[in-house]
Amino acid sequence: MLRISKLTDYATVILARLAAEPERRFTAAQIAAETHLAAPTVSKLLKQLHRQGLVASTRGSAGGYLLSRPATDITAAQILDALDGPVALTECAGAASHCGIERTCRVGHSWQRVNFAIRCSLQEISLLELAGLSTAPNRNSALDRGISVVLSGIGTRSFKREPA
Amino acid sequence: MLRISKLTDYATVILARLAAEPERRFTAAQIAAETHLAAPTVSKLLKQLHRQGLVASTRGSAGGYLLSRPATDITAAQILDALDGPVALTECAGAASHCGIERTCRVGHSWQRVNFAIRCSLQEISLLELAGLSTAPNRNSALDRGISVVLSGIGTRSFKREPA
């Protein structure tokens, strides 16, 4: 299935809302109302996004949240990492890889390569684009330029750019 | 996290084993023994892979499994589809997309684009490569050629190939 969790999806919606008005300070309740998500959930997500440094918060009576940096500097990969931890397609893609069949299994390595390629792609996508806010098709945008990921040797990825 | 299920991982191991000896007919028990996976699990997976047309089976006393077609014609995308159903990052990426916040949510559309891009990449990776059987780095292989996925308009993907 290769899916992202619902919460990550919600988080994107929240971040997109914040990105639409970067100057404005939102309370959790406001965001919940405007996105039609459940208030406790929104609150929980904002806390986590804050912990991961994606949003800045002010406490107290006039408190609230806003993006910690411009939407162009927040990537899809960062959002996924913030909520679900680092992308890992298979178990043995993690640090301590002992799945018992290691010896006979040459497959893990391959999935890791795929994994890595996907991750690189996600790093090229900014919140601005994710939120549909990027100002029209733009030749300088990663989304519109085309992303080239070399899947061969793990170390030898390269982001090819269109000749313009 | 963006992970694939353990079962899909196992299935890849199984398919890789079959791919290593394409002529040989394996029984489920043999595969279990040689891959060190639990026999009932292997059996279950092979059935499912058969249902999805990735392996051919013969019943009866001298029965067993083998790949239904050359390993080069089986893609990572097909393996994922066979076990987890079609890749869908978010819920609304599916056919009937009614998540309740549709109106305010411009995000779903973006995830679908990412989704689509990943899917295209996975279609370029063959079982042969996944199994680590592809004969040395090969300029004609999708893995070594580099995969370029244009994420912009949904309809306008294009697989750029290295100039050689």
Place this chain on the structure above:
DNA sequence: ACCATATGGAACTAAACTAGTCCTACTTAG
């Protein structure tokens, strides 16, 4: 100083999904 209004953090519950096993029916070679 006090209070209303926020966020911060953790613990808890319920629901969904995954993994794994088992049992029965069907098929074929000897």
Place this chain on the structure above:
DNA sequence: CTAAGTAGGACTAGTTTAGTTCCATATGGT
């Protein structure tokens, strides 16, 4: 006709995800 195999489904246990609630902490206004 029997042994050896696949086909399919039902079932159970475990883990993960989603969602809620409670209490502590911080801040601004009266």
